[in-house]
Amino acid sequence: MTLFRAVRAVTESEGDAPIDWDAAGEVAKAAIDPGELSLTESEQAGYAEDVRAARSRIREVAEVEFDVPDTIEVQNRHHWIDANTPTFRRVMEPVVEEFAGGPAPGFARSLNTATTGGMLAFLGNNVLGQYDPLLLADEPHALYFVHPNIEKVADLLAVDRDRFRRWIAFHEVTHAAEFGAAPWLSGYLEDAMLDGIGSLSDGRLEREALAEVNVAMTAVEGYAELVMDRAFDDEYDDLRRKLDERRGGSTPVGKLVRKLLGLGMKREQYERGKAFFDAVADDRGVHGASRVWESPEYLPSDEELDDPNAWLARVPK
Template sequence: MNLYRSARAVAGASGDDMIDWRSAASAAKAATEPGTLDLEAGERDAYARDVRDAREAVRTVADVEFDVPDTIEIQNRHHWIDANIATFERVMGTLENQMPASTFPGVARTVNTGTMTVLLSFLGRNVLGQYDPLLLAETPDDDHALYFVRPNILNAADKLDVDAERFRRWIAFHEVTHAAEFGAAPWLSAHLEARMENGIAALSDGSFSRESFRELDAAMTVVEGYAELLMDHAFDDEYADLRRKLDARRQGRGPLQQLFRRLLGLGLKERQYERGKHFFETVVDARGLETASLVWEGPENLPTHDELDEPGLWLRRIER
């Protein structure tokens, strides 16, 4: 880690964009220890086996055909930053194209680049695994991807005092459930992209699209909740202790880390998980897993905000 080199990269931000993405990536990596990728004998095969087993288990439970991404990477923290910088650039670029020019573009670029550096560095140190559907990709046929950040997985397993192989397998199952969702619903990526673009367009006009945010939040709540539903049925081990310890670790973070989590919307993601889990548990108890899977037949089957809190309303609408 070299904070001086990181600061120099931010200070040297240049170009015509509101963020110098190359400088942000360089600065974030300079501020972040990469972690080791010295794989033990058989470890790469173990990752592949976990993904393969998860795919077969989820296929059986969900009764849906899907495949895992062709791109499956075991990464260090620097690799994760490099893999995600393009995603951040796509999202922010959509906003930038609609923003008015800054009075002091050089100053704004440096501040924005520094902010992105801090966020990338924080995420690079904390993300365990990631299913990336490559939203807003330039080419719609771009393949999705699956990443495992090995140093973070090992570090978290050590701090949680859990078996690293069991923890890694749990992460693999969770990310593969997301691949199953996007495989079961080919329309989902376009649905999420449209809500993101509408929300960004409203922000660029100085307004806030409550409807776009609510629809995006509802869809992501379904994504998180259904993933947990599949985990409950597909994972070949008890994992309540893993979830409990991970939640306790999040709650025990310091004030600065808690602030970053709020800025990045990670608290919102946890609320989506809890809310979505309750919705699907209620639906499955009432009608079974097959009925719960009807959410993926089309965007019109996604529950509304009100239906997420009252699953009976969704059931009555779907079963008409």
């Protein structure tokens, strides 16, 4: 961590925008150590094998056709920040532009830049793997593994590093399967996000559009949990339990940051979505549950997430 570098990046932030995104990325990288990325041949082969195995097994279990992204990277923390700062900019810029101006725009820009850099640093220090559909961008999808974080958390949980890495790979490839099986999903999420953001222009918040995003993401996370349960080629209850205990044992500051970033909601999405898809799969199998990706009309509604029988009655086999 280089405090001087972070402070200098904030004080030298420039431009007319509410956030200097280049400076925010510099703040984030100054705040955290990049981590070691000297992979052995065995580790390099392990990542590749885990992705191949996950693709093959998920295709078999879910009976969906998809491929993994062309871009698959094993990164350190600074690499993750570099890759994700443009994504955060694309998603957040329409929102922050609504709050531009004010009596001290230079001070506000510095404060916004520092806050954004801190958020990127927190995430960069904690993200294990990431399937990135690259919303709002005309670019291929990507799959990232943050090697120093995977090793750090595996050691903290006292679990085998190779087994933990494989579990992360299966989870992220499951997300690739969802977006691969549903070519409409990226556009659907983009439209709903932009509808919600656009409503800020006249001082209102379009909650219906944002609720639509939340329901879709609950389906995304719940389906991933279902497929993980049925496809992963090893027991992993201990991994999930230990990760949940680690989340629950976070420091007060860590809990606050997670709440501000909405990470607590993601856990709720996992659990609510998993309960829905477990019920659907018990009735129709995993392939039947995969039908949710055939069309936006087959996404569960907010009410159906809590009443899977209503979805089963509405959607034909």
